[in-house]
Amino acid sequence: MGLVGAGFVGPHHVDAVRRLGFVDIIAVAGSDDESGRRKAEALGARRGYGSYQALIDDPDVQVVHNATPNQLHFAVTSAALTKGKHVVSDKPLAMTAAESKQLVEQARHAGVVTAVTFNYRGNPLIQQARHAIARGEIGTPHFLHGYYLQDWLIKDTDYSWRLEPEKGGASSALGDIGSHWCDLAQHITGLRITQVLGDITTVVSPRKRPRGTREAFEVDAGTGPVDLVEIEVEDLASVLVRFDNGAKGSFSVGQVCAGHKNDLVLEVCGSRASMRWQQERQNELWTGHRDAANEILQKDPTLIDAEVRGYAHLPGGHQEAWADAFCNVMRDIYGFIAAGSPPDAARPPAMATFEDGYRANCIVEAVLESARRGGVWTNVSD
């Protein structure tokens, strides 16, 4: 593998792939020679490059991981596909649905394996819930609701490239974390979001932008020089959703909600029972009943369905976490590549496709359009 972009999430790509045991970590590309060399050394990669093209041109790199800021996603992924490399892109696939669609087409012609890291799919209890819902355990889903809240942008001294449309895209909170919620809601139920009605807000504006660069979740020391900038993108949003089976739903996203660190909650209410999963308590799956006591399934390989047992790697009581789920995603992706599967073969469940990435862009754009028009129902076009 070769990694482009080793900030917050890039190193987790390397860790996860390294744990598989059968993939060489060949190279890391940074934004210049010095950062490429330094980051390659820190991550134990053999080579460091100062440009993504040099990494892509390395004949030893067969799989390119794209963990750059959003504005580079299209260029890096497109260059890797042009060179016939497999690509693992972090979300969003690209800054706009139009660019993502182009990448879907380019990947189809390149005939390589491609994937997007919607990493919450890799959690064992997400796969358990998906399996249980598919075999009818909760009946027909009629209401999906939840939220994805964080607090790392609550202060006006908090800053990220995600807040600059030319670097992050037209949306911030929705694109960054709402896309995960939507992918998970569709993945767990097999339903598709067809219409949305959005209300979006920018709570914190202006913000103090540091003159130097800062990686995600890096806390401001409060000492360096800053520029005061108006923020155009949303840091809070609430969305009503309609699904293709007639089910309704709602979710909120925000990065200005104190105490919520990485708080993704998804509940599916069906005609017989409800099921809820919370990222911050990810070893528990709640099932709600009308005529019996509610239950909490604690993650335990012996208590989950045989078909999804491969996603749980520790016995009951041994907590599995964010990085383990990320590793499960890589296991699905690299298992598929190593098996020599044709790109259009049936994929393991935790391996989101470029089409899934494109769909996430379409949903976010539909929410922005809905909000722009004053909060009207808007079709998700794809």
Ligand SMILES: NC(=O)c1ccc[n+]([C@@H]2O[C@H](COP(=O)([O-])OP(=O)(O)OC[C@H]3O[C@@H](n4cnc5c(N)ncnc54)[C@H](O)[C@@H]3O)[C@@H](O)[C@H]2O)c1
């Ligand atoms: N799946 C997830 O849960 C998850 C979590 C975090 C971030 N992400 C996604 O990953 C991407 C990166 O986010 P992050 O939080 O790691 O951001 P970050 O700012 O912490 O890291 C980005 C890194 O890319 C480097 N970079 C910039 N230009 C470059 C270039 N031309 N060539 C090589 N490297 C370059 C930066 O120096 C930095 O180290 C984003 O698209 C984000 O949406 C996904």
